[in-house]
Each structure stands twice: as C-alpha cells, then as structure tokens.
Amino acid sequence: MMKTGMKTAAVLLLVVAAINGAIASSIPGADEPHPFEHDSLHGKHFDGGEHNAxxxxxxxxxxxxxxxxxxxxxxxxxxxxxxxxxxxxxxxxxxxxxxxxxxxxxxxxxxxxxxxxxxxxxxxxxxxNASISWETYRKTVYGFMDDLDQNELEQEENGVSYKSLLKRDRNRWAVADQDLDDNLTREEFTAFLHPEDHPTMKNVVLKETIEDLDKDKDGQISVDEYIGDMYRPSEEDEEEPEWVANEREAFTKHRDLDNDGYLxxxxxxxxxxxxxxxxxxxxxxxxxxxxxxxxxxxxxxxxxxxxxxxxxxxxxxxxxxxxxxxxxx
Incomplete structure (x- = not known):
C-alpha cells in the first residue's frame, strides 16, 4: 500500500503540474503601461512588467x-x-x-x-473512427483510477485531485458533445481539447477559470485570489515585488468594473x-x-x-x- 500511495502521489504531482500549466496559460495577465499590451490564452506578454519575448x-x-x-x-x-x-x-x-x-x-x-x-x-x-466515445477516452486517460481507493482519488495537490480532473473533463466533454450522443467527432474533440478557441465553449472556459481562482468557493474572485494565482511568496513575511502592486492596481482600476472589491x-x-x-x-x-x-x-x-x-x-x-x-x- 505504501508503494501504491507513493506512486499515486508522484503521478498526481505530474498531472497537477500539467493541469496547472494549462490553467496558468489560460488566464491573461493584467494591464501594463505599454502601447500594445495584450492578453493571450497561451502566456503573458508582459510578465511582471518585463516584456516576455x-x-x-x-x-x-x-x-x-x-x-x-x-x-x-x-x-x-x-x-x-x-x-x-x-x-x-x-x-x-x-x-x-x-x-x-x-x-x-x-x-x-x-x-x-x-x-x-x-x-x-x-x-x-x-x-x-468517425468519433470517440466518452468511455473509450475515460479508460485511456483515467482507467488507472479504477484501482485506487477513495482516499487516493480525493488526494489533492495544489487543490487538484484525480476525482476533480475527471469531473472537469466529463463536464467539458458534455458541452462539446453538440449532438448529445456521448461521442465526439473530430470537430467536437477539437472543442474539448481547445475550449478557449471555440465559440461554443466560452462558458466552459469561464466556469473553469472561476473554479480555479475561487479558493473560498463564494462565487466571486477577491483581489487576493486574483494575485494568488500569479504570485505566492516563498516566505510569510516576504515583501511583494513591484509588479504585484501593479497587478493589484490593475484589479482595482481595470478588472473590478463595479468597484465592489470582487470579480x-x-x-x-x-x-x-x-x-x-x-x-x-x-x-x-x-x-x-x-x-x-x-x-x-x-x-x-x-x-x-x-x-x-x-x-x-x-x-x-x-x-x-x-x-x-x-x-x-
């Protein structure tokens, strides 16, 4: 059991690293003082105020x-x-x-x-084949979960577990499945893999982004949750760098449109x-x-x-x- 648990933790760590990379790349950065500052689903153009070539x-x-x-x-x-x-x-x-x-x-x-x-x-x-069934996809990607116990399924790394990853993919699959047959055609599979680039998946991207940022699950994003996705101090009393202060200002001036302190x-x-x-x-x-x-x-x-x-x-x-x-x- 010890070996299984260690293996599970190691695999989960890799999965979480991958999913966190995808999550981070899907969340644009704040406004920066540059004539052509812009957001991207694949990375921040200006990272901490520095141009990211x-x-x-x-x-x-x-x-x-x-x-x-x-x-x-x-x-x-x-x-x-x-x-x-x-x-x-x-x-x-x-x-x-x-x-x-x-x-x-x-x-x-x-x-x-x-x-x-x-x-x-x-x-x-x-x-x-003309399409891929959910069960085929599930077995390929998550089939190993059939051999895990409940504790291993719910074990979290940075707030992400196998169980939550499966739930997210299941929901995304259902939205991409336009003809409701639980199979995805090549076009539907494209929407599933790249929802940020597909018009029918905008609400999925919105929901996943909010779920990732909303740590206290109150349905809105505080400035600390907004900053926490981009910056975590290595020490409790570490002074925040200047770019973090700029991000806080961007939250107040450009993101929080109704000025209630939340997104x-x-x-x-x-x-x-x-x-x-x-x-x-x-x-x-x-x-x-x-x-x-x-x-x-x-x-x-x-x-x-x-x-x-x-x-x-x-x-x-x-x-x-x-x-x-x-x-x-």
Missing part, C-alpha cells in the same frame, strides 16, 4: 514550433526567418503589412491546434475574453511597433531580419520543420 516567438511561429530554434545559430535563425518572410508577403511587393502579418499569426495558431488535435485524436482513436462572472468574462479583442491583430500591431524603423506601418525583410530576436530569437517553430520537409530551406 517568448510570447512573440510563439505567436509568430506557433507554441510547439518555437522550441525548434533553440539550437540554431543567429545566422541560421535569420536565414530561416527570411524564408518565412517570403511566405508572409502574400502580394510579393517586398513589404509585410499588418494584414499579412495578422493572417500569418492566425495561420500558425490554426496549424498548432490542428496538429495538436490530430496527435491526440490518433492516440485515442488509432482506427480513425463577478461578467467581469471575469471581460477579463479573459474581452469584447472585440483580436489576438492576431494585436500581436501583428505589436510586432510592427517593435520592428518598423522608418515608421511607415509596414515591414521590409531587412527590418524583420534586423529584429530577428523579436520574431524568433534563437527559437523556431514547426514551420521551420515544415519548410525543411518541403525542401524550401
């Missing part, structure tokens, strides 16, 4: 693909970036407009989701999914702002290559691999 690399290249430039020299990064720039320049006039850059960023996001869904779809559906459902919704916010357009504006030396609101290849660290740094995306596969490098 990796955010731009992932937006430009895609989350998975950006890792692939890690081992490249600056020269190779620039060379591959040059090939990408030629692809972005849709009308081949030598200039990258905001519209062209926006289209590219939207494309990389769609590609990432399609490839991620394809990988997981094949994992759970090796015969490529209600509508305020959380405006925070994580603001009306008329276009991530791709905002990121395109930011990249042009960073690289447009002559301030003509468009980019030449030279301007982009001169700022290659903004776009790819020493990181690349899956697109680099895709180009390599097609002998375009």
């Amino acid at each position: 990796q955010f731009d690399h992932e937006a430009f290249l895609g989350p998975d693909e950006s890792k692939k430039f890690d081992s490249l020299t600056p020269e190779e990064s620039k060379r591959r970036l040059g090939v990408i720039v030629d692809r972005i320049d849709e009308d081949k006039d030598g200039f990258i407009t905001q519209s062209e850059l926006k289209n590219w960023i939207s494309y990389t996001q769609r590609r990432y989701i399609d490839e991620d869904v394809g990988r997981v779809w094949r994992q759970h559906n090796p015969d490529n 209600n459902d509508e305020e959380v919704k405006q925070w994580i999914s603001p009306n008329d916010f276009d991530h791709a357009e905002s990121e395109a504006k930011h990249l042009i702002f960073e690289a447009d030396v002559d301030h003509d609101d468009q980019l030449t290849k030279d301007e982009i290559l001169d700022k290659y660290d903004v776009f790819v740094g020493s990181q690349a995306t899956d697109f680099g691999e895709a180009l390599a596969r097609h002998d375009e490098f």
Whole structure:
C-alpha cells in the first residue's frame, strides 16, 4: 500500500503540474503601461512588467514550433526567418503589412491546434473512427483510477485531485458533445481539447477559470485570489515585488468594473475574453511597433531580419520543420 500511495502521489504531482500549466496559460495577465499590451490564452506578454519575448516567438511561429530554434545559430535563425518572410508577403511587393502579418499569426495558431488535435485524436482513436466515445477516452486517460481507493482519488495537490480532473473533463466533454450522443467527432474533440478557441465553449472556459481562482468557493474572485494565482511568496513575511502592486492596481482600476472589491462572472468574462479583442491583430500591431524603423506601418525583410530576436530569437517553430520537409530551406 505504501508503494501504491507513493506512486499515486508522484503521478498526481505530474498531472497537477500539467493541469496547472494549462490553467496558468489560460488566464491573461493584467494591464501594463505599454502601447500594445495584450492578453493571450497561451502566456503573458508582459510578465511582471518585463516584456516576455517568448510570447512573440510563439505567436509568430506557433507554441510547439518555437522550441525548434533553440539550437540554431543567429545566422541560421535569420536565414530561416527570411524564408518565412517570403511566405508572409502574400502580394510579393517586398513589404509585410499588418494584414499579412495578422493572417500569418492566425495561420500558425490554426496549424498548432490542428496538429495538436490530430496527435491526440490518433492516440485515442488509432482506427480513425468517425468519433470517440466518452468511455473509450475515460479508460485511456483515467482507467488507472479504477484501482485506487477513495482516499487516493480525493488526494489533492495544489487543490487538484484525480476525482476533480475527471469531473472537469466529463463536464467539458458534455458541452462539446453538440449532438448529445456521448461521442465526439473530430470537430467536437477539437472543442474539448481547445475550449478557449471555440465559440461554443466560452462558458466552459469561464466556469473553469472561476473554479480555479475561487479558493473560498463564494462565487466571486477577491483581489487576493486574483494575485494568488500569479504570485505566492516563498516566505510569510516576504515583501511583494513591484509588479504585484501593479497587478493589484490593475484589479482595482481595470478588472473590478463595479468597484465592489470582487470579480463577478461578467467581469471575469471581460477579463479573459474581452469584447472585440483580436489576438492576431494585436500581436501583428505589436510586432510592427517593435520592428518598423522608418515608421511607415509596414515591414521590409531587412527590418524583420534586423529584429530577428523579436520574431524568433534563437527559437523556431514547426514551420521551420515544415519548410525543411518541403525542401524550401
């Protein structure tokens, strides 16, 4: 029993780490004093007041693909970036407009989701059936729970247990199941895996975000719960860094719209999914702002290559691999 318990704790720790990463990446950051500050479901653009360059690399290249430039020299990064720039320049006039850059960023996001869904779809559906049943998915992901006792099922790590993870997936599955047959088609499975990018799943994202933040379960988010998701002092008397004070101010001035000291459902919704916010357009504006030396609101290849660290740094995306596969490098 001791070995089983230790194994359970270790596995739960890994699951919680993964789920916490997903939770953290789904919660945007606070307002920062920058002309193109923006939120993202995949990371904070300005982390503690400091510009997070990796955010731009992932937006430009895609989350998975950006890792692939890690081992490249600056020269190779620039060379591959040059090939990408030629692809972005849709009308081949030598200039990258905001519209062209926006289209590219939207494309990389769609590609990432399609490839991620394809990988997981094949994992759970090796015969490529038209749909996957809940029971098939449950057995693959949570089948090990059948051998655990109640204490192990409810054992928590950072407030998360196997039981709560199963409950969350079951609820998300039910919402994604548009035809109510308890099976998910490829399209429905996409909504299940990436609810933040699917219009029918907005309420699921809202509910999960509130559940993650609302530690005292009173149905609203206090400023301490808001801050606690981003910052936990290592010592009880540790002085909060300046960026935490900025986050508290952002909560009061920009998040808490009715000034009652809490975030209600509508305020959380405006925070994580603001009306008329276009991530791709905002990121395109930011990249042009960073690289447009002559301030003509468009980019030449030279301007982009001169700022290659903004776009790819020493990181690349899956697109680099895709180009390599097609002998375009």
